[in-house]
Amino acid sequence: MKNNFKCVMCNGSLQGNDLNSFVCDTCGRQYPIINNIPILIARHNPALLSIGRYMEDQLTQLNNLKASLSKLDRVNHSDIDVDRMLEGMQGNLYLMEQHCKPISDYLNNQKFKFGDIDWFFSMDPGRSFHYMLRYFYQDWYGTTQFNQVKNVVTDAISTYCDDDETLAVLGSGACGLLYYLANNFTVSYGVDLAIPTLMTAQQFLNDEDITVYLEAAEWKEIHLKAPKKTMGQIKLLASNVMRLPFGDSSISTIVTQYMMDLESNHPYYLTNEIHRVLKPGGIWINFSIPFRVPGDVYELGPIAIDKLPTLFKPFGFELLCSQQQRFKPWNFEAVTGTGDRPDHEVHFYVAKKVSPSKYQKIYMPFIDYFSNKNNELWNCTPVIVEGRTLAVVNKT
Numbered sequence: 001m002k003n004n005f006k007c008v009m010c011n012g013s014l015q016g017n018d019l020n021s022f023v024c025d026t027c028g029r030q031y032p033i034i035n036n037i038p039i040l041i042a043r044h045n046p047a048l049l050s051i052g053r054y055m056e057d058q059l060t061q062l063n064n065l066k067a068s069l070s071k072l073d074r075v076n077h078s079d080i081d082v083d084r085m086l087e088g089m090q091g092n093l094y095l096m097e098q099h100c101k102p103i104s105d106y107l108n109n110q111k112f113k114f115g116d117i118d119w120f121f122s123m124d125p126g127r128s129f130h131y132m133l134r135y136f137y138q139d140w141y142g143t144t145q146f147n148q149v150k151n152v153v154t155d156a157i158s159t160y161c162d163d164d165e166t167l168a169v170l171g172s173g174a175c176g177l178l179y180y181l182a183n184n185f186t187v188s189y190g191v192d193l194a195i196p197t198l199m200t201a202q203q204f205l206n207d208e209d210i211t212v213y214l215e216a217a218e219w220k221e222i223h224l225k226a227p228k229k230t231m232g233q234i235k236l237l238a239s240n241v242m243r244l245p246f247g248d249s250s251i252s253t254i255v256t257q258y259m260m261d262l263e264s265n266h267p268y269y270l271t272n273e274i275h276r277v278l279k280p281g282g283i284w285i286n287f288s289i290p291f292r293v294p295g296d297v298y299e300l301g302p303i304a305i306d307k308l309p310t311l312f313k314p315f316g317f318e319l320l321c322s323q324q325q326r327f328k329p330w331n332f333e334a335v336t337g338t339g340d341r342p343d344h345e346v347h348f349y350v351a352k353k354v355s356p357s358k359y360q361k362i363y364m365p366f367i368d369y370f371s372n373k374n375n376e377l378w379n380c381t382p383v384i385v386e387g388r389t390l391a392v393v394n395k396t
Contacts, residue, residue, distance in 0.1 A: 062089050065086075132174065132194050144331070150177060167182070172190030272357055305323075321349065
């Protein structure tokens with residue numbers, strides 16, 4: 001498999017070991033390819049293990065819910081409502097089990113031993129599968145809100161992007177935006193940490209219809225028709241956006257959707273990482289909730305949109321345009337008349353990489369240090385002893 005991927009631990013080049021894995025030619029670390037999706041996460045096995053644990057937990061919760069309902073003398077909903085809820089929950093779980101079977105097969109065929117601290121990394125990577133189902137509705141049901149995002153990003157690409165070689169959508173989720181932008185580029189990458197969501201999106205893009213059930217839509221059956229094939233090539237990969245597996249100056253255009261505002265994504269680090277992988281003159285298009293600037297007094301709130309040019313200039317970006325909009329995510333008016341209709345302020349902007357980042361040497365070596373010494377540093381932590389309780393003591 002031809003690629004431009006790099007090791008997220010040592011920055012070495014990744015080579016296709018076979019159809020099922022990449023291997024770093026510097027440190028020898030291997031990364032699995034599952035269902036044609038490279039899992040380019042530093043500790044991928046614990047992350048994959050968490051998916052199996054999540055499915056087991058969801059099944060247990062469903063069975064406990066059924067048992068609880070059977071013991072109730074009265075339920076303030078009709079039997080039809082209860083049955084529809086249980087059928088919907090079962091349907092979503094089946095969808096996940098079906099599309100995550102390649103992950104289960106991979107884990108069953110592996111012989112690996114988890115380290116003392118790997119339990120920490122076996123937390124759910126990315127958003128949960130059931131949370132992300134709403135994005136399949138938003139991206140593929142033909143909602144007005146999705147068309148709003150698609151149109152503004154598509155217009156920006158046609159206006160500002162001269163290089164049509166490579167696109168990377170960070171936080172690609174259900175991959176609706178990725179799909180509609182892919183016709184403008186030779187190769188388009190969809191990057192997300194939510195591996196089960198990527199697995200479902202992969203099958204959906206490969207002409208497999210899906211049906212989802214959402215609590216906010218009264219657990220009604222929502223059937224989504226698979227789209228036609230795009231002219232451009234789409235590649236999905238699992239990775240942390242704070243540690244992108246792309247080579248320096250290798251991507252023509254980057255799109256971030258609902259990325260800058262996430263607490264787990266330090267906006268300065270993420271900005272530097274986007275700058276690193278963009279080609280000179282590359283374009284960065286953002287659509288997300290206003291974000292807070294690290295170091296600011298919390299009560300000051302997120303940064304205003306008119307302050308963005310000054311903020312991004314030291315990072316090597318020139319702001320080409322910016323807009324403040326209102327956006328309603330997960331608007332289920334097309335399928336139900338009940339439920340909330342959240343309305344968010346969003347910042348849309350287009351930035352161009354025009355110069356080196358003045359902060360690159362400050363932020364990236366910090367991340368490189370902890371990435372390159374990952375195993376060494378974790379081995380310095382106390383060993384977990386079975387049956388012994390961990391405690392945090394605050395000494396004054």
